[in-house]
Amino acid sequence: MRLATWNINSVRFRITLVRRFLREFEPDVLCLQETKVEDDLFPRRAFESLGYAHHAIRGQKGYHGVAILSKIPLTNITSRDWAETGDTRHISAELDGGIELHNFYVPAGGDVPDPKTNPKFDQKLRFMGEMADAFADQDPRPRILVGDINIAPLETDVWSHKNLLKIVSHTPVEVELFERTQAAGNWVDAVRHFIPPDQQLYSWWSYRSPNWEKADKGRRLDHVWVSPDLAPSLRSAAVITKPRGWKKASDHAPIIIDLKVGDIEAGDINPGTQAGT
């Protein structure tokens, strides 16, 4: 099974890029964040025509929004309001075969890394805290958590650890909370499972840096976690950097993981698609 996650920054504005990505990389399941569209205006047909018949969509007008588009049937579709944001930042579904999939868009947190003066940062910390609690007391079962977590935890997940220590997304309080959430759910970082932590790895490059590729001032804000029972099924994982260079690109690159589950064998990711070095 091939699973992809991508902060698309408006699914309608970038529907051509989404279709190109689906044709070139053929994931079985695609998780999107920042779809920026109400559910009844979601471009379902574009996905149906490429074989993604099963949809779990939770969106709102103009901001946020998450979606799961799948070739595999989805059941038990649910969503939750985390940290009382009132935003559409989460949707979950069960994949045929029994894997529980959670798709998150964690709040970015604003500019000032102080929960006392910046309500957005406070909300981000509470959001992550609730995520830690939510998965801590569940029975061990196959599950996958993906999304734009808006935190780059490792020193090698940012272009400069020192320069970003006080920048929201890489502050010590966020990193600590990220690690606590990961540990509470016994989550395995599927991407770092294959790409060693001493290697620089990013999934986001700001629009504000004109030559993003050459400057390469990126951060790894997007993540794929799997429950420990699924870790032996992991076959490969990669940040797919190419779509960041496409015309009208999202500022985030998609991530793909391949798993051997059931009778669906994972295809190897094409050479040359991996990020870094």
Next chain:
DNA sequence: ATGGTGGAAGGTCCA
């Protein structure tokens, strides 16, 4: 201390 870019909404917010 500021601005750089981008999408969507709609004369501004959020990232």
